[in-house]
Amino acid sequence: MTGKYKILLLAMLLMIVSIASAQRIRPSTTIIDKDKYAGPTKWSCIDKHYGYYFLSYAMPIPIEKNNIEKEGISGKFRVGYMYRYKIAKPFDIGVQLNYLRQSTGIDPTLFGTMSKISVIEHSIDCGAFMRFNFGKSDFRHLGWHIDLGxxxxxxxxFLNKYVSFYDNPSRHSKIKRKDRIKDAKYRHDYGVFMRIGWNYIAFTCEYNFGDWDAYGYRRSPLMLGLQINMYTR
Structure with a gap:
């Protein structure tokens, strides 16, 4: 990882920690009976401000005719921080910032003797969303909600893994190397998503519009996944 990317990653981590630290010292604006909580309260799930960490993993759904992916070993892993602001009782707006690791498993028989078998991308990912709340939320629970963003x-x-095939299977070898992305458009990806959540769990659906392809083959733009919301009760 070059110096500028280390600085970029460090800046992202510092931003997440700063936002989370601000949350910890901000008192709740909705909880009146603070004697029940053994001291000053933090932001609550129904306050105007609230934020929490999250983990998620999504897997591709093969809808492309020329799909290149091996679905079982392909997916997106995210870890980051999410902040939401309540603009009305049923509606919130929010932003999220996270680290993203996307792995794309490739069928090695597609490209001949020296074949690419996987691509691993490490990215910084950010998003914005509108949240619709459907009830069952209180000071310690998010309740039912849907995010559109x-x-x-x-x-x-950007890492590539290759395998070299020979007539003798014992001579098969794997090579892992970091390749430079020559075309700037392959560094960028963007899309839309929907989350259906209940307290600590959310099911995710996302559709990506990026231009990624390999020799005319593409990876599926549609992904389904699961998210864990990591906030304290």
């Missing part, structure tokens, strides 16, 4: 990611590390 859009996100953008930028790759800062």
């Amino acid at each position: 859009a996100d953008y990611s930028y790759d800062f590390v």
